[in-house]
Amino acid sequence: MMFKVHPLRHIMMIIVIVIVLFPVLWIFTTSIRRDNSSISPNLFSGQTTWQNYVDLIFEGKNVPAIYNEIANIYSLGSPYNKMNKDQILNRLNDDFKAFEGYFKDTSKMNNSITSNASWISVNFIPKAKSMAVENVKSNVNLDMTYLSTISAYLSNKFDALDQNYKLAGLYDTLKGIEASPTQQAIQIAGQYFPEIPTSKATFVNVMNSVASSLSNVPSEVSQILLESNVDNKMAKDLVEAYQETVDSLKDGSFNYGQWFAPVYLRRINMDTINLSSALGTKGQQLQDIKVSVFSSIQKVNTAQSIYDKSVNDAISKVQSIRSDLTGTIQASLTNLNNTYSALQTKLSTMMASSTALLSSMSYDASQISIFSNNIVPTAMAIDSMVSVVKDVLNEKTVSSTQSGIFYDVSSYISQVKNWLDISSKYHVFDPITAQVNKILDDLEYIQNNQSLLYANRNSNAISNVKSALPIALLKLQSGLSMSSSVLQNYALSSQRYNAIASEIPQINKNISEISSKISLIQQKLNNINSRMVLSALYFKTMLVIPVIKADETKIGPFEDAAAFLNALNSYYGTLANSSIYKDIQPIPSSSRYDQFFNTQKLIDTIGLTLQTTKQFNIFNEQYGNYVTNLKDRSNAYIGISLLGFPFSVNELNAMNNLYQNQYVSTIAPALGMISRRTNELAMLPYFKDISGRLGSINNTSYYLTQDWQVKYVPPFLLWLLNSIIVAGSAAVITVFLSALMAYPFSRLKFPGRKYGLISILLVQMFPTMMAMVALYLLLSYIGHFVPFLGLNSLGGLAFLYIGGGIAFNSWLIKGFFDTIPTELEEAAMVDGATRFQTFWRIVLPLSAPVLAVTTILSFIGNYGDYILASIVMSGINHYTFAVGLQSFSTSQYSANWSLITAAALIGMIPILVLFLSLQRFIVGGLTQGSVKG
């Protein structure tokens, strides 16, 4: 024994098996997933369905598929163009029947969803609401504690602030008072601006006293009018206007600035004038009442304007404090920022122009190097000329008796000097300057020895030089003049570049200085701002906390709980967004209220469900009406089409429009959302009681979409069938032929046996696919004569598999035959059996199990072939399973993992079962056998 038995070995085995079989598990779980697994963040999903298998195996047509078929029938597309009228009508009637089935199903499913949803909304939602409220109540203490901690923290910090900051933070509160005054806000503001509450109190007092003093006025007026027998609309109006005015004074909502007060007062005025003119003394009474009422209201007005002024004064004071605090700093910051951006702009333009200059300089330099191709050879030529001259002159030191000019090169000299003057400043030209310098030397030599040269002008060498020199000089001149303009350009660019380059560091320095200043000031500003924010937050908290506390006491009905949570969350939002949030204790997690919010979600979802099913039912009915219309008219329509008058069926267009507008744009997304949400909600523990109903809604909405959505399901089953036919027939034929072939090699002695065996052995080593080009061309050739063995035919592919398998299988089967004892055959032959009879009656039956196994293995091998099938088969209906799966998995539908994995599973199961059930043979015999031979 090599190792001891050890639990570690089992653990290791199990881990290995889990890893190894994970892909298989994944294929299975993905194939039954209902959600979109190729984008889902989860490896597995709880939502499962067998729909993919149903789609693959039964290849049923759903509503859009039937629609497409009907549309094709009406337009007499292939294959209906070859059918007669009865056949077409039969096909149509089948489709209509299928349609009606779907309509019935749809309304049944809709009703089931509706009944579940309404059960939930009637029987469960009230309970859920009260549970949710309890949930809120039980959690609310934590928030209250948190709020008091925060308010204590904030008041501590607030107390430490300067008075000015305190006041600056009051701004929002004051603005709030201006918009709608609350008791709490006025009280808080009163601590700093006592005149606000006092003036408010005066205002309220005046209003109350006026209200009580005027409380009898409406009845008095109506009494007077009654006595004067005036009972028209105007009279009623007048009484009503008085009543409204008094009421608004009573409840404190009177406000002269708002539109209705002046309207009532104007009406009182006009009506009184109109009515009193006809009433005499009674009219006078009305007039008096009006005057007294108006004077009272004047008092209210005065009090109100005092109060308004106090608020406005406070606001303007706070505003001035705020701008005192931040104004100057803000201004200088803006200034600095402007300077900063101006400098940045300047820098970037300079950088851009320096880059441009550099590139133009490098362009110029490259131009010069082109000219150097001209200058350098010229220089060399001149140099050699001068060397000839020097040579001559050194030999013949003829004294300069004759004066004369040999060749005036002074203009060239100056030109060269000029060129050198510029170029010597820049190192880029160093490679040429040496040459040009040499030219200068040479030219100067000529210029200096003019008379000497003139004296020797008749020497052969020198006269040669004289004839060559002008051309060389001309060439030099052209090179120099062409290049000198580039040179000048270069020089100019270079100067400008240097100027800019020297300026840039200074600007950079300035920029960094300014930016450090800016950050300093920014910091200051931030300090100030954070203090103001703190102060503002303090006031906000002071204002809000009592409100929340008040709301808390009211929690009871679901809607009030919602209001409370809204107020709380809105305050938390302010808190979390404020800049000082990072310094304070974090807000308690809102997940404590999940039950409440999920209940809200449940209510929404159930509402959406009821609405959607209602819409779906209506849609279903409309769609069905169109179908009924079509059905009634199909006979006539088809008749028209068949007579060759092409016409478009408007019902079909209408159906499609309805489908697009109703189903695709609203119903399908809603169903998707319902399905997803009910799935999420059903998993929650507190919705345990309805999880069954939610699950049913979820399932039913999924199956509804399966009936109605456009689906693409490739013909996997046909592919599988093709594969099985080809692989199976090839396997059976191969094994039979191989057995025939193997028999003489195993039992008979004949010349050529050895070489025959060797050739079989050799041939079986070469997989058929290596000769794929030849096989492809061969099949295409054979196809011209025998179509069922050509390209794109199952026969052709089977033909290739047979040819490829014979050698291998013959070798294998010969090995089996060798193991069968020959005594039985000899006995039979003694009894008079022929050779063939012994083969047919004895050897074959004895080796039947082995031949069966060989056939199955050959089948598995053929089934797994991709390369030959892909070469031979083209066109979607001729694919084998391997080619089909590959083409589907590389198509635009490849993200439909559920379908691919389901198809893969269907394709692998038969082989898996065959293989595992033959495990014993494969493991025990064939692997060894193939080695042994």
Place this chain on the structure above:
Amino acid sequence: MFKKMILWTSTAIIDAILAWSIMVLMVNGSYGLGVIVILLLVFIDYALINPKGYPFKYMIPALIFMMILTVYPIYFTVQLAFQNYETGYMWTRDQAVNIMLDTIVISPNPKFFDYSIYTLYKDYKPTDNFVMLLKDASGNLYVASSPVKTGNNKYIGNFEMITNGSVSINGIDYSLVRSLKDPSQIIAISVNGQNYNYFYSPSDQTTFPNLKFFNVNYGPELSNTEFINPQFGTLFFTTTYGFNKLVTAKYEYTLSTIPVIENGHNVEKTVLVNTLTQQPVVEHDHAFWNVDPTTGKQTMIIGYYGNAGLSNFSSLLTNKQITSPFLTVFIWTFEWAALSVFFTFSVGLILAIVLNNRNMRLRSIYRTLLIIPWAIPGFISIIIFRVGFFNVSFGIINRIFLGEWLHLAPINWFGDAFWAKVALFLVNTWLGFPYMMVIALGALQSIPDDLYEAASIDGSSRWHSFWTITFPLLMTPLAPLLIASFAYNFNNFNVIYLLTGGNPPIPNSITPAGQTDILLSYTYNLAFGGVAGRDYSLAAAISILIFVIIAAISAVNFKLSGSFKEVNK
């Protein structure tokens, strides 16, 4: 006697069938296949007639398949490898010449003719007899006679200008019949007194219902017709103008004889002449070429296949744009086969050692579960791995394992050669280790336990006894299997093609080669890759190379496994 009769009759029938197919094959020019069938004929006759040929009777059916589907393809592959059968050269020389002779070229200053069809009705139905009325740009009218078949799918018609409402062509009189109400309308053409009714014109929408009849009955004929008139030129329908007009055009190439000097004699030689330039077409490098008369520049017209000698092999070695990708593929094929064997064998051996304990419980269940990857058809697993696991943006490795769980950057599985190879080895190891495990388990069980006992008495460590006892004893039976596995992976097309498709591509390659392509998938791409055309001959040349390598591997293997000895038994 009766038996003999049957024998002779059946032999005669088989011989007749085979002789017929030999004749068909030879006539069609497929001599290779013809020779194969001749060999089969000889063999069958020998087996059937000669008593000594009795054992061969059993082999006849299998041999027919093997000759046609194994021997002939090998011969054909070799033949292809020495040709230039590729996109652009897929014609025989005769076909190429015929195509050139059929090529129509529109005249430099083309004249266009509108046409309308006039048909002879019989029993109120249109017949196949029709004439055409043509109209040129200046409004002159012409009548074109019915086309007459002159050769294989070639027709000739005549046309003549109409003067005074009638014209005569080849002795047939044509006169126009005009509408009485609107004389501008020509409602019929009277042909020797028979009226041909106005039927179809591409410029008259009211006749479009007759388009289908026109397309079926007249179109094919018209598209292969040349209408001749010595004065106005030759007219053709051309696809360039969508069959809406006739246009003056001519055949681009004609046969003509030119005098050349051959072996010192003046001989007349038939050559193709370009009718536009009047230059004879030259022929070299398996193609016909136009010669520009002014610059002498040659442009290829059409290629044909033929013997190309060693050019496919030499281009593999000398054409730099082919050689360097080929070498990459060549080297990777060996790496791939060797490392595949290494990884699968290592994993399989380790698991086999763990499982090699007769007392271990659940052993056979473990083994069965571990065999499952082998039992699933390989192409399914590979496709699922590619689509679901290794896909760069959706695959669960990148998206869930690396993204959601480990928060790592996604791996570019098929865009980066290294990771593509990692993916290949992962998948191939998954597919291949069960086989290795099973054979290793078999070999381990045949090692007697006493050896280990003796070793442990001698104080040998486990590790030591593994390397000194287990491993050498394992290798004797397993070596041939490992070599066979090497040969198998050498041609493991499915994993490569279905997982990475050879990607990422090798830059600057003029042949479709990828960095993970093996020789076989490279061959497949060359022959059936599609995008850059099909080069069957280069593919065949590489196939031959694979043949040679596999033969060498097999020879070694047969030596090791003793298969040759079995043959001699």
